[in-house]
Amino acid sequence: MNPVLLPSNRPAERFYRGGARISAFRGEDAAEPREPEDWIGSTTTVNGEPELGLTTLPDGRVLRDAIVRDPVAWLGDEHVARWGADTRLLVKLLDAGQRLPVHAHPHDDFAATHLGRAHGKAEAWYILQGGTVHVGLRQDVEADDLATLVERQDATTLLGLLHEVEVAAGDVVWVPPGELHAIGAGVLLLELQQPEDLSILLEWGGFAIDGAAVGHLGLGFDLALAAVTTRARSASTLAALISTAPESGSAFPEAADEYFRLERIPLHGTATVDQGFSIVIVNEGEAEIGAQRLRSGSTLLVPHAAGALEATGAGELLVARPPAP
Template identity: 65%
Template sequence: MIERLHSNRPPERFYRGGSRISSFRGEASDAAFEPEDWIGSTTTIFGEQELGLTRLADRTLLRDAVAADPAYWLGTDHAARWDGDVRLLVKLLDAGQRLPVHAHPDDAFAVQHLGHSHGKAEAWYILSGGTVHLGLTRDVGEADLARLVEAQDVDVLLGLLHEVPVTPGNVVLVPPGVLHAIGEGVLLLELQQPEDLSILLEWRDFALDGAAHGHLGLGFELALTAVDRRALPREALGRLVRAAPPSGSAFPPEADAFFRLERVPVDGPVRLDPGFAVLVVTGGPLALSGRPAPSGSTWLVPAGAGPLELDGAGEVLVARPPRA
């Protein structure tokens, strides 16, 4: 059956944020370093055993429930192809300060060097606007990039990236390897491959030891080979950052191999197709299969729940894994 999810906010992250998540959800929290809400998560924070995982109402870990019955949770086609691999992590992220410049490895790098099943492609649906930084404006040599990281020359490093204004309803696709940073004040819904793998090129003004922990335990000489050092042309940037259409598939088509996000306006009865999904109500209140679904609420939907009925006036974002 469908389940309403409460916040799952790992504490004491290295960057500030969280108040916009509290406001969006209508929850009371004044924690200054809880900037991420891991929604319907079967993924742990890098190096942790359970932190980041979602617990169901009966206190069962979602990871364990899916492993016990992948066909019910994920659908028979998905389970036949990928077994209990959900292939999706959904987050709310509140940048209480600008995030550091970083990148994520692709699948091949993650498998070969980290022993993980996935790299980390990600995409964002902007809920509160601001500025994001995405992709290099020019090619950068391997030695030059390494020197900037070692010197923590933040002004030069950030200045190498395209600076892009974003507004609510914009979407941003971040392929693996592409350098990026989220600007202060941005609240977004993030879909990503189910890994917590970040290569940090900047840490000077953050509460972490990036020299020790920014390279995934690989050392920067190897970790930086996962970074795309090629310039991102303006026309390519325009394909990665765009306004989401008012309904239907929200992300650029290139995202479909990793995850899917559907924007569903509701004005009266609407039926959602069956399948595993994480639902985020961005406008409401609504009724979800007869249950009250206020704006800011999040819901976990197993494939075995069948089609869902929405009613009311508002909007829902429907996050799903790639199609099997």
């Protein structure tokens, strides 16, 4: 099996604006006003949709189906022995054309118990173009007070509860399940996450979504907000979430390793992409991998059966992987 060059895969009519920065990064034509996400190598659907979000391979097969038919070739023996045909990974490019709402994602136990899902949604971001992010509470909040702010849709107070941090290209942000966060307008990032589309929205004014109806994932806000962390982040614990990635090697904090991994590979001549199911993103420059000539913005889906790959060129590769089995 050979690596597969993937075009962009952008679910249409998301609830927030964006997409132009993804088009520029990929060298593609301009996007529609609300195509702010590129779901790369996706076996995950948009919440409530039967197929939207899934990656279709160049030969017409749906990636999810192809993996189910031959999981060992795609994912490797050890991965399949532990998790079956579950890739354990969703990779996105995300362009915040407007500030995203304050929201959080449930953890595994909550998602299994109350939603019947195989995963919660931990996520981490590798910043491609910087700006402002809002992550973690600055002070403890009582659950009843948080519920009141949601009911009143007091967006100013909700946002003000969070740490506001400027991030630049090469920074990383680890967002554990339950952590309140919002991405500021103008930020372009690569997101690795558990393969679910589950968001608990605390605000929705100015967004193309009926947050009062769907923001609680069908559970009602009393229950949904129980999945949200209400304890503050000190300066020291916030530093464990937001940092600058090392110039090479593992990019994310160790706490993210149980969910997914991101490797940063500077390319100055020749480098090796280790064997394993992965998604390779050319962040800068140009590279040649196998028969594929890649430029900045290219994304390559790599099956386990492709083996270790030699990359040549000049630039930087970002290699997204599931957790180690």
